[in-house]
Amino acid sequence: xxxxxxxxxxxxxxxxxxxxxxxxxxxxxxxxxxxxxxxxxxxxxxxxxxxxxxxxxxxxxxxxxxxxxxxxxxxxxxxxxxxxxxxxxxxxxxxxxxxxxxxxxxxxxxxxxxxxxxxxxxxxxxxxxxxxxxxxxxxxxxxxxxxxxxxxxxxxxxxxxxxxxxxxxxxxxxxxxxxxxxxxxxxxxxxxxxxxxxxxxxxxxxxxxxxxxxxxxxxxxxxxxxxxxxxxxxxxxxxxxxxxxxxxxxxxxxxxxxxxxxxxxxxxxxxxxxxxxxxxxxxxxxxxxxxxxxxxxxxxxxxxxxxxxxxxxxxxxxxxxxxxxxxxxxxxxxxxxxxxxxxxxxxxxxxxxxxxxxxxxxxxxxxxxxxxxxxxxxxxxxxxxxxxxxxxxxxxxxxxxxxxxxxxxxxxxxxxxxxxxxxxxxxxxxxxxxxxxxxxxxxxxxxxxxxxxxxxxxxxxxxxxxxxxxxxxxxxxxxxxxxxxxxxxxxxxxxxxxxxxxxxxxxxxxxxxxxxxxxxxxxxxxxxxxxxxxxxxxxxxxxxxxxxxxxxxxxxxxxxxxxxxxxxxxxxxxxxxxxxxxxxxxxxxxxxxxxxxxxxxxxxxxxxxxxxxxxxxxxxxxxxxxxxxxxxxxxxxxxxxxxxxxxxxxxxxxxxxxxxxxxxxxxxxxxxxxxxxx
Numbered sequence: 001x002x003x004x005x006x007x008x009x010x011x012x013x014x015x016x017x018x019x020x021x022x023x024x025x026x027x028x029x030x031x032x033x034x035x036x037x038x039x040x041x042x043x044x045x046x047x048x049x050x051x052x053x054x055x056x057x058x059x060x061x062x063x064x065x066x067x068x069x070x071x072x073x074x075x076x077x078x079x080x081x082x083x084x085x086x087x088x089x090x091x092x093x094x095x096x097x098x099x100x101x102x103x104x105x106x107x108x109x110x111x112x113x114x115x116x117x118x119x120x121x122x123x124x125x126x127x128x129x130x131x132x133x134x135x136x137x138x139x140x141x142x143x144x145x146x147x148x149x150x151x152x153x154x155x156x157x158x159x160x161x162x163x164x165x166x167x168x169x170x171x172x173x174x175x176x177x178x179x180x181x182x183x184x185x186x187x188x189x190x191x192x193x194x195x196x197x198x199x200x201x202x203x204x205x206x207x208x209x210x211x212x213x214x215x216x217x218x219x220x221x222x223x224x225x226x227x228x229x230x231x232x233x234x235x236x237x238x239x240x241x242x243x244x245x246x247x248x249x250x251x252x253x254x255x256x257x258x259x260x261x262x263x264x265x266x267x268x269x270x271x272x273x274x275x276x277x278x279x280x281x282x283x284x285x286x287x288x289x290x291x292x293x294x295x296x297x298x299x300x301x302x303x304x305x306x307x308x309x310x311x312x313x314x315x316x317x318x319x320x321x322x323x324x325x326x327x328x329x330x331x332x333x334x335x336x337x338x339x340x341x342x343x344x345x346x347x348x349x350x351x352x353x354x355x356x357x358x359x360x361x362x363x364x365x366x367x368x369x370x371x372x373x374x375x376x377x378x379x380x381x382x383x384x385x386x387x388x389x390x391x392x393x394x395x396x397x398x399x400x401x402x403x404x405x406x407x408x409x410x411x412x413x414x415x416x417x418x419x420x421x422x423x424x425x426x427x428x429x430x431x432x433x434x435x436x437x438x439x440x441x442x443x444x445x446x447x448x449x450x451x452x453x454x455x456x457x458x459x460x461x462x463x464x465x466x467x468x469x470x471x472x473x474x475x476x477x478x479x480x481x482x483x484x485x486x487x488x489x490x491x492x493x494x495x496x497x498x499x500x501x502x503x504x505x506x507x508x509x510x511x512x513x514x515x516x517x518x519x520x521x522x523x524x525x526x527x528x529x530x531x532x533x534x535x536x537x538x539x540x541x542x543x544x545x546x547x548x549x550x551x552x553x554x555x556x557x558x559x560x561x562x563x564x565x566x567x568x569x570x571x572x573x574x575x576x577x578x579x580x581x582x583x584x585x586x587x588x589x590x591x592x593x594x595x596x597x598x599x600x601x602x603x604x605x606x607x608x609x610x611x612x613x614x615x616x617x618x619x620x621x622x623x624x625x626x627x628x629x630x631x632x633x634x635x636x637x638x639x640x641x642x643x644x645x646x647x648x649x650x651x652x653x654x655x656x657x658x659x660x661x662x663x664x665x666x667x668x669x670x671x672x673x674x675x676x677x678x
Contacts, residue, residue, distance in 0.1 A: 029184060044474065047455075056470075057619055063120075085104070106441050259341050319387060319395045392446075392466075410425045416598075481504070503550070506545070517579070583658045586671060
């Protein structure tokens with residue numbers, strides 16, 4: 001099925017490379033090493049290895065289950081027609097296009113996951129499988145660089161070359177994921193066979209957008225290509241790609257747009273976040289990439305406004321984004337009904353955060369990670385790492401089962417079998433999401449790449465962004481080698497030990513993130529307390545001349561805390577959520593007495609939860625054991641209101657599980673927010 005002589009692909013690569021600027025040699029996932037306006041740069045993809053603990057466990061599942069399963073899904077026409085579409089468009093097979101218009105992008109995301117896995121494992125079988133697939137993909141591309149299987153297959157039947165005539169099609173989105181996958185593949189393998197395809201596609205976009213109208217240009221929904229174009233610039237050093245990205249941002253809102261597509265207004269004139277959450281978050285991530293290269297402060301000003309709006313008004317406690325299945329913009333705020341527009345899978349009004357009907361598409365939550373990762377690299381501010389970590393541990397990992405084979409499109413904060421609302425997407429994880437399977441390959445590539453988020457570099461030294469058992473072997477910005485081992489059971493406990501194994505003669509700093517929730521953090525160097533700023537929500541700078549054998553010990557207190565929401569969030573008034581470290585917890589029906597219901601229970605303000613490490617689906621999971629009170633045990637069938645009971649509530653034992661792990665044992669009622677009891 002996947003066949004084409006590798007020599008043909010190599011010949012194509014050599015021909016295209018002859019006319020390219022010198023390729024960047026840095027092999028980091030998002031390469032800001034030469035970005036003038038980014039404070040931090042990434043280490044190379046091969047520099048970080050998970051060793052033991054949470055992320056090592058997730059990566060092992062990724063290696064043995066997630067990536068193989070996803071590759072099988074997207075190469076088996078009985079499940080997904082994605083690769084079969086490439087074969088038909090390449091003339092290898094016959095037939096019609098099947099599946100959504102973004103199927104190509106799903107396949108590119110799967111390729112990116114394979115390349116990221118290869119960067120860590122150097123498994124030659126992965127390399128061979130990718131080469132065979134890439135050979136077929138290359139045959140689909142038109143001479144002018146255009147590549148989109150749906151359109152190509154139609155062109156083969158009609159003879160008409162049409163592109164970007166359907167504003168709801170995903171040509172540019174697909175090409176964006178091709179660009180990103182190609183850059184990651186090149187950095188992981190050193191090969192240019194996929195990069196050559198992406199180079200031609202980027203050239204096509206550049207030429208196309210030179211002459212097209214703003215109305216056609218804004219047809220590009222879910223703008224993954226903004227990130228992709230900048231990454232292509234970082235890889236090829238072709239300056240006109242920055243020009244292209246700038247033009248795509250500049251033309252937003254020039255022609256009449258929509259709130260759903262975040263282009264009713266010009267980007268720099270945006271005052272609040274509205275519309276489709278994936279489209280918005282991808283837009284912000286792409287604009288952050290552009291700022292890193294051109295330093296246009298008007299871009300950063302908008303990004304800061306949007307970030308403040310999301311984090312302070314519209315983001316769930318899990319880092320989830322996009323409250324609404326369907327809705328309208330200017331809801332209740334416009335004096336002119338003509339201004340109201342329909343939205344879908346979208347951000348809502350300020351503080352509009354329903355739980356049972358929360359949408360929170362997994363792709364939107366991943367977009368939140370991508371955006372905050374880039375904001376962190378621009379600024380070095382810990383608040384962005386805090387949001388990135390929050391989303392990763394909670395609303396991203398909730399989108400995939402612990403065994404790596406089943407998926408959620410949406411991530412609600414509550415589920416009730418008695419809910420009268422019939423929702424489009426299953427709340428039970430499924431092997432393949434038939435209506436739209438874009439989230440599964442996205443979450444798989446994200447898990448495969450988390451090691452790239454753990455450490456960063458700057459002129460100051462090494463930054464520790466995410467904690468997890470790992471090794472780091474890299475070079476400082478001046479080229480000096482440095483190596484360390486991190487030993488920790490984070491996020492299950494906050495004891496983190498950094499053993500220095502190699503260091504240069506000159507002094508440099510380790511920048512240790514103190515999460516915003518970590519009150520009372522302690523730091524020791526070689527057994528002695530280190531007097532430095534340990535304020536929550538900052539990076540602690542530990543600068544000195546290091547040598548092999550030095551040890552840094554960081555202790556982040558991890559007491560389970562009750563969290564309340566702003567009272568303007570109507571759905572959670574007089575309710576609390578439980579959070580321990582970066583992990584948000586929930587209550588499931590399987591963990592309470594059979595004669596009670598999740599929504600009958602309340603938590604007292606001084607409840608003392610005890611952590612306990614258990615196995616769920618063969619993965620270590622820290623649960624919380626405590627007491628809850630039955631305060632609402634009533635028959636509500638056919639009743640809207642009732643008098644409050646004055647009976648003393650009955651206390652019952654409960655277990656809370658991390659939100660990301662809900663539904664992995666038995667499927668039933670669940671809630672993150674619980675009533676506050678006396």
